[in-house]
Structure formats: C-alpha cells, structure tokens
Amino acid sequence: MSTPAYRRILLKLSGEALMGDDPYGINEKVVERIVGEIAEVSGLGVQIGIVIGGGNIFRGIQGAASGMDRATADYIGMLATVMNAMALSDAFRRHEVESRVLSALRIEQVVEPYIRARAIRHLEEGRIVIFAAGTGNPFFTTDTAAALRGAEIGAQIVLKATKVDGVYTADPQKDPTAKRYHRISFDEAIGRNLAVMDATAFALCRDIKLPINVFSIFKPGALRRVVMGEDEGTLVHS
Template sequence: MNKPFYKRVLLKLSGEALMGEKGYGIDPFTVNYMAEEIKKAYQLGVEIAVVIGGGNIWRGSEAQAQGIERATADYMGMLATVINALALQNALEKQEVDTRVQSAIEMRELAEPYIRRKAIRHLEKGRVVIFAAGTGNPYFTTDTAAALRAIEIGADVIMKGTKVDGIYSSDPVKNSKAKKFDILTYMDVIRNSLKVMDSTAITLCMDNNLPIIVFNIRKSDNLKKIILGQKIGSIVLKEVKNDTGIQEES
C-alpha cells in the first residue's frame, strides 16, 4: 500500500452532493456511495473530518428572498446540515467505519457538542468526525465552517468535493470555453471572484496557509488518489511553485 501524502484532512461536501440526481432531499444510493469513497480513504490510515452543507434541504439565501429573516433562515440551514450529517454517519457505520457527529448547536440526543480537543482525540483514535451545524452562527457559510474546523484540528488540507473536476474561470456546465486551473493562489481566487469558497473561507485559509483542493467527488477513487498524492482537480496555495510534491495522475 502506498503511503498517504496527507495525515489529516477535512473533506467539505455540499448538501447537494447527497441528493444525487434528485431535485431535493437525500438519495440513499448517493449517500452510500459517499460513505464508500470515504471508507477507501479511511482504510489508508488517514485521519478524516467532514463538513456537510444543507442546501439539498434548505437554502438560507432563497428563504431570505421569500421574506424570512436572515438569521432565522441561517439557523434553519444549520439544522439541515445536522440531518445530512446523521445520514452520512449512518451510511459510514454500515460500512463499519467508526464515526462521531459533533454539532456547533447543542443537541445532545443526536450529536456531541463541538469540542476541539475531543474532536482531535476522536481523529487520533481512528474515528471519522462529521462537523454539523456550521459554525453555530448565522451569516457564516459551511465553507467558512470547513475552513475554521480544518484550522482548529490542524488539518493538512481542505478537500472540497464537487460535481466538476476542478476550478474554472466560469461555470463549465454553462460555458464550454471555460478555462480550468490546475494550480492557483488564494489571491488569484479573490481577485478573479472564482467560485471556490466564499471570501471569508478563502481569507482564513490564506492567513493560515491551508491548501484547498477542489475535485470531482462523483468520480470513484478520486478522494483516495488525492490522499495518496496524485494530482487531481485544482489546488489553491499561498504561492505557486514548480514542485508542490504532488504527483501527476497516471
């Protein structure tokens, strides 16, 4: 078995990643697929934390447009992330992967409260930790929660699993001429308003020199290959160097 390139990673998944081809909610087949992909990486001996969005159930921005107060809409979105976290936990434990859900909003009957030291201890004991309820505060996205939690637990990298194979100059689904970037800097992302993560999350990563890898989670084994050091997707770094230590995909 090849040695993992990363020791501790944070995987960011959107809520939409769990609904598959459905227009709403959770698709059990897709959740099981995500659990299988995480298990492949887990079996390499890497420590894995996960942050999931809630957009498949509730989108605060759309609710706000319909007249719901922003803070209330955001709290409702946090509850949606807890539902997704519990669904992923169930799928992972069916795969015999020991898992803990920690919530930024206290709900002891469903999840542990978020405690940084406890989360790190779970990771050290070989448990996958799923962080739910964002940061626990309105006006912050789950992207920002992912950046914050990754920094707090000392993750080596954020891996953002999406439906496209990297970062593009514009939406590749709508624009066939969109340019894909293999490597770019945080400032490139900010200056060009690239839709990687929100500006707060990008700034947090930049200030703490935390790499971000954007990749297609729908392609089997991509997560495992990245952890083994293969160059897949796009990576965001503090500065672009000729040699990042990442191998070309075979």
C-alpha cells in the same frame, strides 16, 4: 506514491451532493457511494473530518430571500446539516466504520456537542468526525465552517467536493474552451475572481496558509487520488 500525501484532512461536502439526481432530500445510493469512497481513504490511515452542508433540505439564504428572518433561516439550515450528518454517520455504521457527529448547536439527545479537544481525540483514535450545524452562528456559511474546523483540528488541507472536477478559467458547462487550473495561488484566484469558496472562508484559508483542493465528488476514485497527492482537481495554495 504508496502512502497518502496527507495525514489529516477536512472534507467539505455540500448538502446538494447527497441528492444525486433527486430534486431534494437524501438519495441513499449516492450516500452509500460517497461513504464507501471516504471509508476507503480512512482505511489508508488518513484522519478525516467532514463538514456537511444542508442545501438538499433547506438553504438559509433562500429562506431569507422569501421574507423569513435571516438569522432564523440560518438556524433552520444548521438543523438541516445535523440531519445530513446523522444520515452520513449511519451510512458509515453500515460500512463498519466508526464515526461521530459533533454539532455546534447543542442537541445532546442525538449528537455530541462540538468540543475541539474531543474532535481531535476522535480523529486520533481513527474515527471519522462529522461536524454539523456549521459554525453555530447565523450569517456564516458551511464553507466558512470548513475553513474554521480545518484550522482548529490542524488539518493539512481542505478538500472541497463539488460537481465540477476543479477550478476552470470559465464555466466548463457553458464554455467548451475553458481550461482547468491544476494549481493556482490564493492571490491569483482572487485576482481572476474565481469562485473557489465564499469570501470569508477563502480569506481565512489564505491567511493561515491552509491549502484547498477543489475536486468532483461524482468522479469515481477522485477523493483517493487527491489524498494520494495525484493531479486531481485544482490545488489552491499560498
């Protein structure tokens, strides 16, 4: 296939993906590699929205588990995603790729507020849009933010970047006989209790028939192969 299979995508990046082998924080070499692959796909004419997590800095659910108020912990986690989004945007600048950070929390001194029409305009003008601060509400994960923003911007697919190159019948690190699903329906994934995304995000994607492709962001060239419609990762579809 010589042209991309998708015109507009929503890429979900976990905060942990930015750590590399570090115990926490942002590994600049890892960010440079990831941004380079995203920039390559953008150069194909694909419009890209990115939802970034904050688990490399702070995870709200862990803060709540240690006794912190859950809503407060989630807001701290949202601020962590803003920091990650700014780091990504700066890396895109070094690659001479235009990007904009749109935050669900209003921090206008450093990033733009999220406005749906503004996000779509940026995409149509060829800029990469990085959605920060999740949905702007506690008790909702960045997986749910990815499903929501994907629906709002009219993305054709949600690409969930993980450490594993797809969805397997079992944990491939524990079970050497585990097989990767190339394609699987939403109903099959639910019936087999496969942890593709959190339940709220998964249900939203299923209900609006927004497919999900789970792939490894650590596998060189995987993002491009997914966008080109090749057999990479696992496609979850209606």
